[in-house]
Amino acid sequence: MKPIAIIPARGGSKRIPRKNIQMVDGIPMVARAVLTAIQSEIFSSVIVSTDDEEISEISQRFGALVPRLRSKELSDDFANTYDVMADALSTDWLGASIPEYICCIYPSSIFVRPSHLILGYKMLLETGSSYVFPVQEYLPPIQRGLLLEEDGGVNMIDPQNVLMRTQDLRPTYHDTGQFYWGRREAWERKVSIFGKDSKGLICKPYEYIDIDTPEDLELAVTLFKARKLIEPN
Numbered sequence: 001m002k003p004i005a006i007i008p009a010r011g012g013s014k015r016i017p018r019k020n021i022q023m024v025d026g027i028p029m030v031a032r033a034v035l036t037a038i039q040s041e042i043f044s045s046v047i048v049s050t051d052d053e054e055i056s057e058i059s060q061r062f063g064a065l066v067p068r069l070r071s072k073e074l075s076d077d078f079a080n081t082y083d084v085m086a087d088a089l090s091t092d093w094l095g096a097s098i099p100e101y102i103c104c105i106y107p108s109s110i111f112v113r114p115s116h117l118i119l120g121y122k123m124l125l126e127t128g129s130s131y132v133f134p135v136q137e138y139l140p141p142i143q144r145g146l147l148l149e150e151d152g153g154v155n156m157i158d159p160q161n162v163l164m165r166t167q168d169l170r171p172t173y174h175d176t177g178q179f180y181w182g183r184r185e186a187w188e189r190k191v192s193i194f195g196k197d198s199k200g201l202i203c204k205p206y207e208y209i210d211i212d213t214p215e216d217l218e219l220a221v222t223l224f225k226a227r228k229l230i231e232p233n
Helices: 029-040 053-061 081-088 114-127 184-189 214-230
Strands: 004-008 045-049 101-105 131-137 146-148 154-156 173-175 179-183 198-202
Touching: 004 029, 004 081, 029 045, 029 053, 029 101, 029 114, 045 053, 045 081, 081 101, 081 184, 101 114, 101 184, 114 131, 114 179, 114 198, 179 184
Parallel strands: 004 045, 004 101, 131 198
Antiparallel strands: 101 179, 131 173, 131 179, 146 154
């Protein structure tokens, strides 16, 4: 059975009002996520989990399924991805046949390409992991991070690294916040994405931008248009 994609897209974002339908080069963000999933040609269906009528209408117009609106209890500021995914995998959404592999794609993932989704899926199959998701290296190294103290001072998070050369520090990575391939059982049991049974798909620095603030959105839209000019295909 082919995998499915689930896009969690609530309507009540706070830091960027109506974030999931903000326009990016003429297309709402959630629609871009839907189109990318469809263009990968690896999913039997692309499902949007939303509590919002407008997001539902846009998603369906671009080819996604919205079996029903998500409950308000799973759409507030405290709702988490694990609960939303478990809800979306319930039988009243998908019927009796639920595939083994499910990809959660965040609606603001405007830089994800179909090839990235395919690579993640192949990695999940080859490694037998519970989850696979894209990661990027911290640049510069997080071990040389600084704290701005209340008294105005500047201190290193880990002072023992003050004389360490950058090339001698172990590379560290961060979750890009774009998509998460997972096995059905892991999603249903709400197994943590971060653990020994997960694999990170290493991506280029700055290949993705996690859109959380208006400044992030402005930068992402500018970069999206610039990349389109440089890489039209």
